[in-house]
Amino acid sequence: MIFVFKTNVDNISKVKKVTPKLNKLFPNSNWNFDLEDCDCILRFESDNNSMKEIIFLMKILGFECEAL
Template sequence: MVLVFKTNIDTVSKVKRISAKLNKLFPKSKWNFDLEDCDNILRFESDIDIVKEVMILMKITGFECEAL
């Protein structure tokens, strides 16, 4: 399934701050940020529903995240 989130991650340096945590917590998922999109989209490809976990991680790390 593809999960899509609106975020406030708008720079490569912010992506670098969260990328290790995303890889560690979701090792079987593929993800990417679209910094060109006005909503700074985070897309996940995952076999399971991880919406709540992604939103909690983003909040704990100090970023905004909304499931679309």
């Protein structure tokens, strides 16, 4: 499944903050941020439906995250 989220992760420093958590909690997934997009898109590819967990994790880390 591919999920697309609008976030406020707008620079590499913020990406580095979430990277270890995303990699640890979702080790078999592929993800990336599009920092050039006005919505700071997070694209997330996973074998299961982990949308709620991704949103929850991002909010715990202090970031906005909304499914598109």
